[in-house]
Amino acid sequence: MADGPPSSSSSALGLRASQAALARRREEVQARQAEGLATVDRLVRQQREVSTALQAELAQMRQGGEVLDEIEARSRESGLLAALTRQLSRRRTMLERRSVTEGLIARYQAASLQLRRATAFTDELRLCAADLQHQVDELHQELATASRLEREGAERVRAQEAEAAALEARASALEARASALEARAPALEARAPALEAGPGDLGPEERQRRLDRLTFSLRNEAVDLELHMARARLCRQHIEPARQLRDTVLSLHEDMARFVTAATATLDSAGRRIQALGMAADAPVVVAELQQSLAELGLAMEAAEEHVRQSQALLTEVLPALSRRLEAQGEVEGEALTGALELVSRERARALAEQALREAAEAEVDQALGRTL
Amino acid sequence: MSDPGPPSSSGAGLDLPAERAGPYLRALAAGLHALAPHDAFVPLAEALHHLQALDPALSGDVLAPAAVDPRSGMPGWTWLERARAEAELARAPGAAEGEPGEEELARAAALDPALGARLQARTALHRFLRAGPLLPLTRLEAALRREGRTADVLLTYDRVAPDGRWLRLRIDLALPPTRLRDGTFHRRDGARLEAAAGLQHLLTRHATTPLLALQSSVEAALSGPVVRLSRGEIGPFWFPGLALPEGAPAAARGALVLHLALEQLSGEAHAAGHRDPWLPPPPHERPPPGMAIFRERRLAASPAAVDPLRAWSVAAGAETIVVPLRPVAVGTRSL
Structure with missing residues (x-):
């Protein structure tokens, strides 16, 4: 421990600076989470928009398929007249099929454009999830540092407390001895502990000086400890909402990526068959295959519809609840922080050190048992 | 183009392995240069621009898979169309201004290297697509x-x-x-x-x-x-x-x-x-x-x-x- 007179103004400044840093950090974490929440809200709305647009284009493509259905049904009509005219109408049917092609190409291009937009959007979701994961990682790292500092501070408080207690005990004993000697009271002398001033023993002034310094240091340590504990608490409280936001975006990304992959395959398959419609020999088998592809678009449309429903639930229930929780948490944290650092006595320092060590032990047990925070 | 394993077939299409897509496209471009088609053919500049857009050297895996028509050996319709759709997105109002900057791309690469590479490729592709027209369907x-x-x-x-x-x-x-x-x-x-x-x-x-x-x-x-x-x-x-x-x-x-x-x-x-x-x-x-x-x-x-x-x-x-x-x-x- 360094000697020298403590400066009350510098310690007050240090305390204010630490308090301000913690308050800044709290605001920063809250601002980032609010920003994250706003981003997720924007992404969910965008997902709803992308899915709706894609669904509309897929529906239009299917309508093109219905025109083909009519042509095919006509070409399969039975009866004498139909049989007689079939030969004559074969070329007309072929040309009609090709007429549908231009319309289907246009629809395919529109659907393909929406799908590219959805693909880019999937990457945006992935980036947002990575960003939120980074925030979770940062909070974990900060928690680990705060917990370590908390434990180290608590150990220092205990050591200094022990040293102060020893000095105080020594001072009391010497004082008692001195009083007894002064009073020449054999009865008192007999009760006083048998103490002899040793060569390394401190004089009363030096002992008092050391006690003063220890008291000052203890209070400083206690304030630091309180700040580390507040920082650890801040991290613990924000990890869960950050994780929840990350999980929301991750699940949006997973769903969207799966949907885009499936829709791309379906649309590619429909595209190849639309292209084949223009072949000189567009046999009914090509049309039948295209019909199948267009029917498969129905599944992609259902998936898009499901996304729209899910995003609605996210927008109306999940995100507002998360937002309310963050707001309430912010208010509680603010109050706790301003109240906790007012007065720190030695008793409080002792209590804090015990609490910090208890928490550290509990965290170790949790870790050993594989429980998450 | 060195010789190759067989391309894989998916439905009516033929997918080239990613490492063959670039050499294939450059070989086709070399053929176009050698034949120098005149105006009775589709515009050479559009064709070359389209091929270069598809090249993974520029667009990474953004336009994958590399689908080739098994009958003609020409780039598949769906592959070409992906580039055309990206071109439309790239030329949409505000698209250039909304593109991620160098700093954002670097941050994405640090967070997720594969995603960073794809965002970088998409940005490069969009800039390229704004510079010239592609073949239409x-x-x-x-x-x-x-x-x-x-x-x-x-x-x-x-x-x-x-x-x-x-x-x-x-x-x-x-x-x-x-x-x-x-x-x-x-x-x-x-x-x-x-x-x-x-x-x-x-x-x-x-x-x-x-x-x-x-x-x-x-x-x-x-x-x-x-x-x-x-x-x-x-x-x-x-x-x-x-x-x-x-x-x-x-x-x-x-x-x-x-x-x-x-x-x-x-x-x-x-x-x-x-x-x-x-x-x-x-x-x-x-x-x-x-x-x-x-x-x-x-x-x-x-x-x-x-x-x-x-x-x-x-x-x-x-x-x-x-x-x-x-x-x-x-x-x-x-x-």
């Missing part, structure tokens, strides 16, 4: 060449054909001037006309029908004579790993061969001829009086296959031009 342009007793109109119709070949129809028409006022065409600016949608549908229906049938369909629809009609096709592109069609020359096996075919119907009787060793003329084909049909197929091939292919064309009775396909620098990369 279908496009019809009309121009008024002269207006007098007749309205002389040139139709240029481009299409990626059903089997992946790149096709251009050029149709010179001498129409009744009323066609400029009855809704078939609308004047846009100068000599440019806008054709009714039905005309594009008609050409989409007939783009691959035999030349004379195409001529009579267009004449019947527009009530005016076709003065000149040409169909220029780029493709097929034969490359190692692609199953060659029956009857393909032995010299084409294991080689790169790009076809450039032209069919032309015109009033220049001296231009009649058949220089296509791959496809014989349709049986019983009789051009209308005063008109002649000319067919030609030029090839760009791996240097070792040039002489054998020339000999094959002579043996087929239709000697043709075969040029060597050599590596060309594409940006900073070569074949």
Whole structure:
């Protein structure tokens, strides 16, 4: 421990600076989470928009398929007249099929454009999830540092407390001895502990000086400890909402990526068959295959519809609840922080050190048992 | 392009492994450079721009998978379309301003290297796509060449054909001037006309029908004579790993061969001829009086296959031009 007179103004400044840093950090974490929440809200709305647009284009493509259905049904009509005219109408049917092609190409291009937009959007979701994961990682790292500092501070408080207690005990004993000697009271002398001033023993002034310094240091340590504990608490409280936001975006990304992959395959398959419609020999088998592809678009449309429903639930229930929780948490944290650092006595320092060590032990047990925070 | 394992087949398409997509595209670009198609074919600049956009050296895996048409060996319709759709996104209002900056790209790369690489590739691709046009899946342009007793109109119709070949129809028409006022065409600016949608549908229906049938369909629809009609096709592109069609020359096996075919119907009787060793003329084909049909197929091939292919064309009775396909620098990369 360094000697020298403590400066009350510098310690007050240090305390204010630490308090301000913690308050800044709290605001920063809250601002980032609010920003994250706003981003997720924007992404969910965008997902709803992308899915709706894609669904509309897929529906239009299917309508093109219905025109083909009519042509095919006509070409399969039975009866004498139909049989007689079939030969004559074969070329007309072929040309009609090709007429549908231009319309289907246009629809395919529109659907393909929406799908590219959805693909880019999937990457945006992935980036947002990575960003939120980074925030979770940062909070974990900060928690680990705060917990370590908390434990180290608590150990220092205990050591200094022990040293102060020893000095105080020594001072009391010497004082008692001195009083007894002064009073020449054999009865008192007999009760006083048998103490002899040793060569390394401190004089009363030096002992008092050391006690003063220890008291000052203890209070400083206690304030630091309180700040580390507040920082650890801040991290613990924000990890869960950050994780929840990350999980929301991750699940949006997973769903969207799966949907885009499936829709791309379906649309590619429909595209190849639309292209084949223009072949000189567009046999009914090509049309039948295209019909199948267009029917498969129905599944992609259902998936898009499901996304729209899910995003609605996210927008109306999940995100507002998360937002309310963050707001309430912010208010509680603010109050706790301003109240906790007012007065720190030695008793409080002792209590804090015990609490910090208890928490550290509990965290170790949790870790050993594989429980998450 | 070195030799290769077989491409994989998915449905009716053929997917090239990612590492083969770049060499394949650069080989095709080299073939185009060697053959230098003129204006009877789809624009060379658009074709090269499209190929470069698809190249993973520029676009990474943004436009994957690399689908090739198994019949023609040309880039698949769906692969080409992905680039076209990206071009539309890249040119949308505000797209350039909304692009991620260097700092954002670096942050993304630090958070997730694969995602960072894809965002970087998409940004580079969008910048490239804004710099020039791509091949359209279908496009019809009309121009008024002269207006007098007749309205002389040139139709240029481009299409990626059903089997992946790149096709251009050029149709010179001498129409009744009323066609400029009855809704078939609308004047846009100068000599440019806008054709009714039905005309594009008609050409989409007939783009691959035999030349004379195409001529009579267009004449019947527009009530005016076709003065000149040409169909220029780029493709097929034969490359190692692609199953060659029956009857393909032995010299084409294991080689790169790009076809450039032209069919032309015109009033220049001296231009009649058949220089296509791959496809014989349709049986019983009789051009209308005063008109002649000319067919030609030029090839760009791996240097070792040039002489054998020339000999094959002579043996087929239709000697043709075969040029060597050599590596060309594409940006900073070569074949």
